[in-house]
Amino acid sequence: MNFPFNTLRDKVPTLKASSLSNWSLEKTCMAGGFSIVLILIGAVSLVSYKNATQLEESTNQVKQTNTVLKTLADISATLTKAELHRWEYIF
Numbered sequence: 001m002n003f004p005f006n007t008l009r010d011k012v013p014t015l016k017a018s019s020l021s022n023w024s025l026e027k028t029c030m031a032g033g034f035s036i037v038l039i040l041i042g043a044v045s046l047v048s049y050k051n052a053t054q055l056e057e058s059t060n061q062v063k064q065t066n067t068v069l070k071t072l073a074d075i076s077a078t079l080t081k082a083e084l085h086r087w088e089y090i091f
Helices: 002-009 017-090
Strands: none
Touching: none
């Protein structure tokens, strides 16, 4: 009995041992390359996330500093005004 897969098997070229080892080396290099690329993408993503977080913290600190400076300026203006009114009261 002759099945169709027997004829297909006869038409498929056989691989030599040397071509198998080269293919294995190619596969290993490809996997290594993909691994390196994934590691680099992960590292870049981590650094980017860290920088974005640090930028957000810095922005919040700048906002707080500006609020404190505005409050100090208001206090200084109020004290100056109070001192002026005191001198006006005295004279």
